[in-house]
Amino acid sequence: MVAVRTDFPFAVKVVENFFIPLPDGTRLAARGWFPEGAGAVPAILEYIPYRKRDGTRPRDQGVHHYLAGHGYASIRLDIRGTGDSEGLIDDEYAVQEQLDGCDAIAWIAAQDWCDGQVAMIGISWGGFNALQIAARQPPALKTIITVGSTDDRYATDIHWVGGCLSKDNFDWSSTMFAHNDLPPDPEVVGEAWRDMWQRRMAHNAPWIINWLHHQRRDNYWKQGSVCEDFSRIKIPVYAVSGWADNYSESVPRLLAGLSSPRLGLIGPWAHSYPHDVTVEPAIGWLQEVLRWCDHWMKGRDTGIMNEPMLRAWMQESVPPQICYDARPGRWVGEAQWPSPRIRSEKLVLNAGGKLSPKAEAKGSVSICSPLWVGIAAGEVGRYGGDAEWPPDQREDDGGSLVFVSEPLAEALEILGAPTVTLRFSSDKPQALVCARLNDVAPDGRSTRVTYGLLNLTHRNSHEFPEPLVPGEVTTAVIEMEDNAHSFPVGHRIAVSISTTYWPVAWPSPELASLTIGLGESALTLPVRPPSAEDAKLRAFDPPEMAPLPPVTRDPVEQTHPRRVVRDLLSGRMVVDFPRWTYSNHMHDINQTQRSSAFARYEITDGDPLSATLITEYDVEMVRPDATITHRSAGRMTCTATHFIIEMHLTLGENGATVFERKWHEHIARDMV
Secondary structure, three states: OOOOOOOOOOOOEEEEEEEEEEOOOOOEEEEEEEEOOOOOOEEEEEEEOOOOOOOOOHHHHHHHHHHHHHEEEEEEEEEOOOOOOOOOOOOOHHHHHHHHHHHHHHHHHOOOOOOEEEEHHHHHEHHHHHHHHHHOOOOEEEEEEEOOOOOOOOOOOOEEEEEEEEEEHHHHHHHHHHHHHOOOOOHHHHHHEEEEEEOHHOOOOOHHHHHOOOOOOOOHHOOOOHHHHHHHOOEEEEEEEEOOOOOOOOOHHHHHHOOOEEEEEOOOOOOOOOOOOEEEEEOOHHHHHHHHHHHHHHHOOOOOOOOOOOEEEEEEEOOOOOOOOOOEEEEEEEEEOOOOEEEEEEEEEEHHHEOOOOOOOEEEEEEEEOOOOOOOOOOOOOOOOOOOOOOOHHHOOOOOOEEEOOOOOOOOEEEEOEEEEEEEEEEEOOOEEEEEEEEEEEOOOOEEEEEEEHHHOOOOOOOOOEEEEOOOEEEEEEOOOOEEEEEOOOEEEEEEOOOOOOOOOOOOOHHHHHHEOOOEEEEEEOOOOOHHHHHHHEEEEEEOOOOOOOOEOOOOOOOOOEEEEEEOOOEEEEEEOOOOOOOOOOOOOOOOOEEEEEEEEEEEEEEEEEEEEEEEEEEEEOOOOOEEEEEEEEEEEOOOEEEEEEEEEEEEEOOEEEEEEEEEEEEEEEOO
């Protein structure tokens, strides 16, 4: 439970809105929290598109009021074309967004309430653009704190997973589609609100159309991927994520790639700030933000840079569950990353399903997985509820090749990214492979520890894919997501190989059979030995935040709760994921926001071309002057050669339709 703190070193003045002018005349809308009587102080900026006025309002208050109360000017800024900011938004992480951020930082630094220093903080989108703007080196930007973000937009985001089309690609496009045409608030922008709204509704388009025109790691994805040139970032970076989030693997990469001062922190958390979590233990995250910013912008010796470069939550073994509200474990630290203490341990995939330290006689085994493998796999990116974790892996193992070690004579802990090296051939020119690392208890229960996917036409490059030559033996390395996990005595380590993982990955056009070389394919584990230094790590403070504004959250029934339905006669399978479903009344601005949404994934076993994704969003904004509605329905299907995108949008005001548009696009598949 997060403690609510009301006493601060400084009283806080809240400015509901002010505008930051840009060189082209566009104004960005900001909300600010200022420490009274502090004089000119450093500023902390969060820069995201999720509507400061009526979207992230409660969360913003808890974070930014807290930081201001400790002597920082804390700013929450709407991106161009979102919330109450002018202009139009074209895409995520665009060059224009980054340039606007640089101009906003310069403006903030020049104000009399700022001492000329600015930090950026953000989770997800705000973590992405903090890295991207840092690489552009605006002079006033002194440090960034990036949470749940990525250095590589192609490898680690919601679009592609190992070159496979991620389930979240179209899903996330539909989410932003339901967001991008919402109007600004006339209480902030005045009579211009309707013209701004009309421009947004005419401009809004499904971003998935653009994303699917870039199915390999081309210049589109390289733009905004700071891994292209880590040396562009000169300032200190604090990189943070959680093992339950799909961005955790970015933290080790940032630590390894950057040369500027840096720290990494990975807890058990899902996609959240570490003080307000769905997966415990929470920490005093806002105190850590102050320790970091005080060190780099106020010259205070907080001791934070005396701590290990990487601090991670070593997770204990747990039975398989579809949802965790806590993960037992302990904090461990590594003085540098990559750590010279981590050793690689190789386990060979041998005949008879054995996973052994030594190779035995060579042989081969084939697999063509049914399309039900993965239907209960859960989310790619998790927020921490609604059955987002995979259940017992024995079900998926029924359609996979499984290799299991002997029971462990002593505990074994891993920290990093396991890999599977496969010697294989395929009977089709296109195929994918999923490798899962599982912790098998003595009673047979199997918990997924981590997994990796690879589009096998991308085995040598995500930028230059190559079709497979049927029957030709080749090699591929599947990198799993980084993790920290402790395998107990008596448990067994298992690796499972499948040729499908629906709906996490869109299936190849044909069901492929892979023939795996035994005695020459192997799992490699990043084994971490015990360290006495772990017991000396500084304990985190308990979590706390500032009071939240008054919000009434009315119960809303989910129209599509998390469920899997299988028709045994037809082979048709339906996987439902609830999306943003809520009804919130914000008393301080007298507005109600309602949303009901879902994503549905359908497929018929044996027919990869039956794959279908359906999304629906119903959004309602109730303001004193008007009731605004957004209703959109999306559908993604495929043929052997094309993806098919259909969208239908209807916008309303006070019950009357004011705008309607449809899209129907065919986009060629590019070895996906």
